Amino acid sequence: MSAAGHALRDNLTMLRRTLLHARRYPSLTLNVLLTPVILLLLFVYVFGDVMSAGIDGGPADRADYVAYLVPGILLMTVGGTALGTAVSVATDMTEGIIARFRTMAIHRASVLIGHVAGSVLQTLASLLLVLGIGLAIGFRPGATPVEWVAAAALLTLVSVALTWVAVGVGLVSPNPEGASNAAVPLIMLPFLSSAFVPVDAMPNWFRWFAEYQPFTPAIETLRGLLLGSEIGAGNAVLTVVWCLGLTVLGYWWSRSRFSREPRR
Structure with a gap:
């Protein structure tokens, strides 16, 4: 088998390990998933009438606020799942399994890639659940098939970067x-945004940070892709720049840290 074939096999093995771990220890996954679901229901049914006042410059309308809120909750779901990945990686490091992987004849990056790929798949599954709940409570996107594909690609790109x-x-x-x-910033930053x-x-004094984070x-x-609203000058470009920058930074940071000697 070629080197590329060995690397692919090891990556798939580590992906399977990550998914099996999530299935056997579902408490972390449930905790991460329940947070955006609870926030969605809380802000719609408890704060919805108040928070919807002034959205789009019109009178209070809970349906308008549902449409405004769901895209933000979807991005919060991505951040929450990434937080669970940080905990899973730290658990592997402290339990010694990473040190054992270092001694095995496997593609070194496969341990990290398995975590990332598994997290992205879990994120997509979580997004479908949150989106389903949003649809059930009145979210009515008007996206075309092409816009749905673009929205899925956007969420995947953000998920890879944060993971x-x-x-x-x-x-x-x-x-x-x-x-x-x-x-925690992966959970807190959406609260400091337009979510x-x-x-x-x-x-x-705070708007500049909220606008460009x-x-x-x-x-x-x-929102623009799902609801047909104005995306705004530079938002799509800034999103791609942020995602590519965070992906490169996170990958370089992870690889350099993983290549060091194991903890004593």
Whole structure:
């Protein structure tokens, strides 16, 4: 078998291991998944009437707020799943399985690629569930088939970028609890974006951060694709730039950290 064939086989083996681990230990996956679902239901049915006031400059309308909210919750789901990846990688590091993998004749990057690929697949499954709940409570996207494909590609790109960063966080964390704390920005940044309210409603001193941080351009691009609204100048380009930059940074960080000697 060629070197490329061995690498592919090892990558698939590590992907299978990641998926089996998620199936056998579902508590982390459920905790990560339930957070965006609970937030979706909370903001729609508890805060919906209040939060919808002023959306699109019109009177309060819960249906309008559902349409506004769901794209943000979808991006929050991506961040939450990436946080779970950081915890899983840190668990592998502290339990010693990574040290054992280092001694085996396997493609070294396959351990990391297995985590990333498994996380992306879990993210896509989680997104389908959250989207299904959104549809059940009144989300009515008007996207064309091409726009749906573009939206799926966008969510996948964001997932890959955040997952590589999360893998790096897991590798440098001393334990799973530390990884969970260090990866909190993946959950908190959507709260500081346009996920729940327009950035125009935020104070001027904070608006610049909310507008240009990674989640806001991705959320606005996703809204434009799913709802046919104006994406806004530069949002799609900024999203791609953020994703490519974070992917390269996360990959380089993870590979360099993984190549070091194991923890003593």
